[in-house]
Amino acid sequence: MNPPDTLRVATYNIHKGVSAFGRRNRVHGLRTALASLEADMLFLQEVQEVSDKNAARFKDWPLEAQTRFLAGADYQYVYGGNAVYEHGHHGNAILSLHPFEFARNHDISDHRFESRGMLHAIQRIRGRKVHCVNVHLGLFARSRRRQTDALIDLVERSIPPDEPLVIAGDFNDWHDRLTLRLAAGLGVREAMVDQRLTRAGGFPLMAYPARTFPALLPWFKLDRIYVRGFDVRSVEVMHGRLWAKMSDHAPLVAELEFQ
Helix, strand or coil: CCCCEEEEEEEECCHEEEEEEEEEEEEHHHHHHHHHHHCCEEEEEEEEEEEEHHHHHCCCCCCCCCHHHHHCCCCEEEEEEEEEEEEEEEEEEEHHHHHHEEEEEEEEEEEECEEECCEEEEEEECCEEEEEEEECCCHHHHHHHHHHHHHHHHHHHCCCCCCCCEEEEECCCCCCCCCHHHHHCCCCCCCCHHHHHHHHEEEEECCCCCCEEEECCCCCEEEEEEEEEEEEEEEEECCCCHCCCCCCCEEEEEEEECC
């Protein structure tokens, strides 16, 4: 358990728990790696909740749903399915050491070739109501703009401005065109941008999101943690050979402190 006024939050696209092209089962190593992050909350994308194909292919594929398997004995969890197909489905999940009071998945698919969603959950953390939104946006800029509009609309309609908020996930936003839009629309701050602004004395050209893809040598700025009602104490990208064996993305981890 982290100090009383702080939360350790991680976001991670886990690539369904398998290697590129689905040749290797990585889900067992992934569960161990997630536990090593010692996070209060894990925002996971591309969770392969059910896959009859992988269950038939890999002898050690877990018998239980992937979210339950990854949660283990320590975490509570909620899941929102986005892509449904003949042999199973995948989507976003939030794992937490704290109880959930509410969860609802929102379909934000912009066209029939990509199934995308955002999972809104409410937790009770040390007596405080905390809103969490797990996001996986599309590969096309126009889709991301419309999906960002849907995200802004959800927050404005459903989340009081005085209640703490964490929005995290895979934004697929290579050129960082969404951070200013979300800041203007919702008053949120991106964790790595916030840290770099502080270190650069407020000089904006030095502030940009973390590089999280590909995991071995991250270059593209895809994964984000946006906050409201928190101060950012630290941010770290977990990259290198160990994490490259788990997924094509690297996890992004932030230490947050309640304001």
